[in-house]
Amino acid sequence: MPNAVWRPVINRTPGGRTEQRGLVLHVQADDTSPFGWFNQSGSQASSDFWVSRTGVIEQYVETGSDRAWAQGAGNSAYASVETEGTPDQPLTEQQVEGVARIYAWGAELWGWPLRVVDSTTERGLTFHGAGGRAWGGHPDCPGEIRKAQRGRIIARAAELLNTPTPPVTPPPVPSFPAWPGRYISLRSPYxxxxxxxxxxxxxxxxxxxxxxxxxxxxxxxxxxxxxxxxxxxxxxxxxxxxxxxxxxxxxxx
Ligand SMILES: [Zn+2]
CATH class of the missing domain: 1.10.101.10 (PGBD-like superfamily/PGBD)
Structure with a gap:
């Protein structure tokens, strides 16, 4: 993906992506890049993407052909994105932006629909916990807070896809302080x-x-x-x- 840091890992199934249903949101429950963890066979784990708190996007497998190992039975049909931090912390603005950029990219390439789903079969932006045991049994991934931010991610992805190029510069508007909201007149006391x-x-x-x-x-x-x-x-x-x-x-x- 353009503007992602390409860091291929050994934990992947070449040619293992059979469908393009959308993206699965995860929480890393840790800080700093998981690249080292994903690049050792002992972990048996990986994801397509990771987005740092500051919005850096790392990509670990060839999304669209290779299968990452993030969500058990959901790996062949959905791409996956890990997000730095813990379930009690909301995604930062930069993380929302990063995940939205990934989603917009997938929407353009494979027609991922611009919608939130809580599903293991429907196309859209779903979440890890939706898959239950078949998806590895992670009911709290990414947690209620980050799950609730998926609407903003989709809205931003839609914006990114519709942004005219180059962006239109709005005309300057005269600015003056807003009326304070009370009628000022001569009264006693003043x-x-x-x-x-x-x-x-x-x-x-x-x-x-x-x-x-x-x-x-x-x-x-x-x-x-x-x-x-x-x-x-x-x-x-x-x-x-x-x-x-x-x-x-x-x-x-
Ligand atoms: Zn997860």
């Missing part, structure tokens, strides 16, 4: 806060004479009313969403 300060600073930057003290007193109300009149807004000296955004977006006159 309203105070960072939102008042932010608005005062903005009005000052626009050339209005105003103290930036974070207190909405009579001087602030006068500026608000004058600004609203100038911009054709309701001159009520209440800073709601329209008056707030106008402070950032209205042309200077």
């Amino acid at each position: 309203l105070r806060g960072d939102d008042v300060r932010q608005w005062q600073q903005r009005m000052r930057d626009r050339g209005w004479s105003l103290d930036v003290d974070g207190v909405f007193g009579p001087a602030s109300a006068r500026v608000a009313r004058a600004f609203q009149s100038e911009k054709g807004l309701d001159a009520d000296a209440i800073i709601g969403p329209a008056t707030w955004s106008a402070a950032w977006t209205a042309p200077r006159t």
Whole structure:
């Protein structure tokens, strides 16, 4: 697979892949590359892929022709991916990305369907524990947390397959602080806060004479009313969403 580190191992059955039903998710229950373990006959174990916490993808067998030894009776029909870490830890973002890249690759080459299955016969992204004893009896592989992340893996794989090349650069959008969510007006006691300060600073930057003290007193109300009149807004000296955004977006006159 492109962008995977190719590290062929001795534990494999050449020509042993007879079907392409999809991918089986595993948890390594350990850290660091399993290459050494997979490359000694005593372990009798291997997988097609391994994805590190940081997103490095290692490939150990010729997926599509050779059979890896990860899931007993499921080895001939499904590819396998080990994921670094333990069942109590969620896959990292980079691991989700790595497994998604493997899945997108398989979907393109062999038509692995973009869906999650809890099955030993259906095509899709399944998990080791689904196979019970016939698949080696690992009910907790990869565990509930990582099992639940398969939906995100598939969604990301779909994105990868649909990403236009080159990616479209979104147009720049003008940005200004969101309205704070409360109406700022002259009240007793005076309203105070960072939102008042932010608005005062903005009005000052626009050339209005105003103290930036974070207190909405009579001087602030006068500026608000004058600004609203100038911009054709309701001159009520209440800073709601329209008056707030106008402070950032209205042309200077
Ligand atoms: Zn497993």
